[in-house]
Amino acid sequence: MDTSEKDIEKLKDYKYGFTTDIENIKAPKGLNEDVIKFISNIKKEPQWMLDFRLKAFERLKLLKEPNWQKPKYPKIDYQDLYYYSAPKSMKDKPKSLDELDPKLLETYKKLGIPLQEQARLNGIAVDAVFDSVSVATTFKGELTKHGIIFCSMSEAIQKHPNLVKKYLGTVIPVTDHFFATLNSAVFTDGSFVYIPEGIKCPMELSTYFRINASETGQFERTLIIADKGSYVSYLEGCTAPMRDENQLHAANVELIALDDAEIKYSTVQNWYPGDENGKGGIYNFVTKRGLCRGKNSKISWTQVETGSAITWKYPSCILKGDNSIGEFYSIAITNNHQKADTGTKMIHLGKNTKSKIISKGISAGFSDMTYRGLVDVNSKAKNSSNYTQCDSLLMGNKCGAHTVPYIKNKNFDSNIAHEATTSKISEEQLHYCQQRGLNSEEAVGLIVNGFCKEVLQQLPMEFAVEAQKLVGISLEGSVG
Amino acid sequence: MIEQLQLDFDKIIKTLNISEKEIQLKKSFLRKFIKNGFPNRKQEDWKFLDISQIIKKNIGDLSFFNDYSLPNKIDTSIFVDGLEHNKIIFINGRIEKIDFNYEDQNQIEINDETGKNIIFDTKNSLIDLNNAFTNKVFKILVKKNYSFKKPLIIYHSTNDKIRSKNINLSLNFELEENSCLRLIDYFSDNADKNFVNILYNFNLKKYSILKNYKLDKFRNNNLKYSFNNIEQDDNSISETFILSAGSDYLKNEVNCNLNGEYSSAFINGVLSLKENQQHEIRSTINHLVENTKSYQLIKSVLGKNSKSAYQGRIFVDSKAQKTDGYQLSKAILLDETSEFNAKPELEIYADDVKCSHGSASGSLNEESIFYLMSRGLNYQQSKELLINGFLLDVVEKITDPEIRNLIKNIIGLKE
Numbered sequence: 001m002d003t004s005e006k007d008i009e010k011l012k013d014y015k016y017g018f019t020t021d022i023e024n025i026k027a028p029k030g031l032n033e034d035v036i037k038f039i040s041n042i043k044k045e046p047q048w049m050l051d052f053r054l055k056a057f058e059r060l061k062l063l064k065e066p067n068w069q070k071p072k073y074p075k076i077d078y079q080d081l082y083y084y085s086a087p088k089s090m091k092d093k094p095k096s097l098d099e100l101d102p103k104l105l106e107t108y109k110k111l112g113i114p115l116q117e118q119a120r121l122n123g124i125a126v127d128a129v130f131d132s133v134s135v136a137t138t139f140k141g142e143l144t145k146h147g148i149i150f151c152s153m154s155e156a157i158q159k160h161p162n163l164v165k166k167y168l169g170t171v172i173p174v175t176d177h178f179f180a181t182l183n184s185a186v187f188t189d190g191s192f193v194y195i196p197e198g199i200k201c202p203m204e205l206s207t208y209f210r211i212n213a214s215e216t217g218q219f220e221r222t223l224i225i226a227d228k229g230s231y232v233s234y235l236e237g238c239t240a241p242m243r244d245e246n247q248l249h250a251a252n253v254e255l256i257a258l259d260d261a262e263i264k265y266s267t268v269q270n271w272y273p274g275d276e277n278g279k280g281g282i283y284n285f286v287t288k289r290g291l292c293r294g295k296n297s298k299i300s301w302t303q304v305e306t307g308s309a310i311t312w313k314y315p316s317c318i319l320k321g322d323n324s325i326g327e328f329y330s331i332a333i334t335n336n337h338q339k340a341d342t343g344t345k346m347i348h349l350g351k352n353t354k355s356k357i358i359s360k361g362i363s364a365g366f367s368d369m370t371y372r373g374l375v376d377v378n379s380k381a382k383n384s385s386n387y388t389q390c391d392s393l394l395m396g397n398k399c400g401a402h403t404v405p406y407i408k409n410k411n412f413d414s415n416i417a418h419e420a421t422t423s424k425i426s427e428e429q430l431h432y433c434q435q436r437g438l439n440s441e442e443a444v445g446l447i448v449n450g451f452c453k454e455v456l457q458q459l460p461m462e463f464a465v466e467a468q469k470l471v472g473i474s475l476e477g478s479v480g
Numbered sequence: 481m482i483e484q485l486q487l488d489f490d491k492i493i494k495t496l497n498i499s500e501k502e503i504q505l506k507k508s509f510l511r512k513f514i515k516n517g518f519p520n521r522k523q524e525d526w527k528f529l530d531i532s533q534i535i536k537k538n539i540g541d542l543s544f545f546n547d548y549s550l551p552n553k554i555d556t557s558i559f560v561d562g563l564e565h566n567k568i569i570f571i572n573g574r575i576e577k578i579d580f581n582y583e584d585q586n587q588i589e590i591n592d593e594t595g596k597n598i599i600f601d602t603k604n605s606l607i608d609l610n611n612a613f614t615n616k617v618f619k620i621l622v623k624k625n626y627s628f629k630k631p632l633i634i635y636h637s638t639n640d641k642i643r644s645k646n647i648n649l650s651l652n653f654e655l656e657e658n659s660c661l662r663l664i665d666y667f668s669d670n671a672d673k674n675f676v677n678i679l680y681n682f683n684l685k686k687y688s689i690l691k692n693y694k695l696d697k698f699r700n701n702n703l704k705y706s707f708n709n710i711e712q713d714d715n716s717i718s719e720t721f722i723l724s725a726g727s728d729y730l731k732n733e734v735n736c737n738l739n740g741e742y743s744s745a746f747i748n749g750v751l752s753l754k755e756n757q758q759h760e761i762r763s764t765i766n767h768l769v770e771n772t773k774s775y776q777l778i779k780s781v782l783g784k785n786s787k788s789a790y791q792g793r794i795f796v797d798s799k800a801q802k803t804d805g806y807q808l809s810k811a812i813l814l815d816e817t818s819e820f821n822a823k824p825e826l827e828i829y830a831d832d833v834k835c836s837h838g839s840a841s842g843s844l845n846e847e848s849i850f851y852l853m854s855r856g857l858n859y860q861q862s863k864e865l866l867i868n869g870f871l872l873d874v875v876e877k878i879t880d881p882e883i884r885n886l887i888k889n890i891i892g893l894k895e
Contacts, residue, residue, distance in 0.1 A: 068524075379816065379817075392826075392828070394828065394830070394831035394833075395831060396831055397798045397801065397829065397830045397831050397832075398798065399829070399831075400827070400828060400829045401826075401828045402825070402826060402827045402828065403824075403825065403826040403837070404823065404825045404826075405822075405823065405824060405825075405839070406821075406822075406823050407820075407821065407822040407823070407824075407839055407841070408819070408820075408821050409811070409813065409819065409820045409821070409841045409842075410819045411813070411816065412813035412814065412815055412816050412818055412842075412843045413816075413843055414842065414843075415840070415841070415842035415843075416839070416840065416841050416842065417838075417839070417840045418822075418824070418837075418838060418839040418840070419836070419837075419838045420824070420826060420836060420837050420838070421835070421836040422826055422828050422833060422834075422835040422836070423833070423834065423835075424831040424832055424833075
């Protein structure tokens, strides 16, 4: 087989595995104060933003990379990475979609992002992030009518500095762990959402992230604020081209829900997982944290994790307001040599707080999957409750499935219940499906979808269909 | 502390009659312990209860040398009534008496194995401490096809002559093919503020059965650590029951390696804690071959300012298909100052397995109390009845009827 044929073979496996030839502006390699100033400067940031970054960088120097996680990885040379990369044609920002580089648009088309007309049909407002710069934001008009701010982080820093200043870093402080602090120092772009008091966002907001340039890390930062009595549902999807080297993705996502507000955050993560021998792929080390600051607020995380060579993240909820609710629904699938260490943290601080965790892990091939979670009920969190269920499904005896829950109950009024099971697809189930005319792969797909049903039904319509397909694709070739 | 350790170690070596090679081995354990010190919360296995801090707070400075040249008087009033049994008596860590009168002496061997330490592949510095400082290690061997007629009770008692001491003791057991041993560890303390470190090593051959009951019932101010290592061959069974209620601090650790097919391990535990007590059970079950089984049930009742922790780990090797592993921990918190921590862990590398765990914690069910009160019980009685029922569930798991009744009497549970 010659190389081009091989490439085509490869492309079949990972349909998002193309790169786009666009000239990039890159910051010089390495991590130092000059690079941070370069990033800040090119984005025309105000002084306070630069101070924020430098403070984080000072802190970063004192921090060590954590190493308690299950999947180990070769040491990352942080001086050998590009921390900023932007398509050149973006230097002068286009004012409308028509002005966009046609190559960019084509990329998004391949990705299947519902930009332009597609967007209108699907009723989704998209803020697409290409490497480090937000490309275009659709449906702005409709959103502005309601007073909703949905823009890129860089734009928010320019146009809504007061909001950003007030909330940025309040959930994930610059003094947090290594990767979060790294992000605070060098983050490039991301999404910013503000829903004003009493507004129910009329459509699902969506961002599509994509890492394109090689040897870059993507450090995006997302901040969502739901003011009193508001509601927003936010979708995030991720893909990356195929490359042999590992790429680092260390994003920070902060959610803040004030009194009676609700945020629903859904992720479909399909970064390039590396080839079947475990070469290449994304290191997905993301910090996601939500703060239920007000009374009766609610934050709900839903994630479908099928990609990345290593996934290492724990979307968490801090339930500070009385009667607040935190939810976490997760499907994590690992195949071949993928590794995942994911789960959630539910920190109960307020009275009558409730949380629910449903986690489904599926491992196949040579992969390794760990659910790690913390439920911590503080002594002041009277009458709180938590329910946790984590189920694992194993396919073959070369893979591993692990469950590591931490349970801390310091309040005698509160109830915590935890359940976990590990099993395989039974012969009877397979036999039953095959009897009815499904081949073994379809049968497995069906059973796995059933296994994940509780999580899939939490996803918004458009996502649910895609996620279901993704579940099937990820497990292709793992049976038989 | 390092100076004290070195000083006390030299004193102990002088009293021991062991070879130069064995002394060197002991020295290497001492060096390892000096390097690592007492475990603290930075270590994952000690995350919930930090023994290093607790020793500092409850005892202060420890001394590690105990003068074992003179015998202690045996207080017969501590003996268990109503059950004929064999005895090994430890007083302040000194073996005072070994009495196997009920058994066929030809079927049991007792050998002095002092100095012949069995080295575990572990990062636990308390085992190093034990290996360095134990002055006497016996190995009890139960021969092929022999079952103990009566249970063996090991009395761990302290008298008021010691304070702020570290006591280390260690025993090895070997159960040959098709043999059976019922073993009760019975703690009774008159001394205050000592740290007792116990290490048992069991080797279970084919078809052998070990039942170990650890009873720490009477309130005392000592800190205790107990480690059981159990190696199991084909078709062997181990049953461990832990009653954790007496000491200020007690951590029971059980490491069980299921090396033979159709072997099974059972661990049941009751933690009944009152003011300021901090107890923990940590278990590791390693399923290493096909068709092995493990079952664990741990229940805690937590009073004022008390804290309990359960860390259970089930490991399933990729060879260990058809494993059946189960783990359940429950806790009732009686006071707003009580605290329950759990870390039930599954680490699984084989696909054809049945493994599950559960954990639940909360307060007593008000509705049940109301139900009982409407039937004429007062609040206190209703509460006690509910707690009794909650704990009885674990005691009922004990397979030996004689010992089950004994333990029910000791705990004061009525059916």
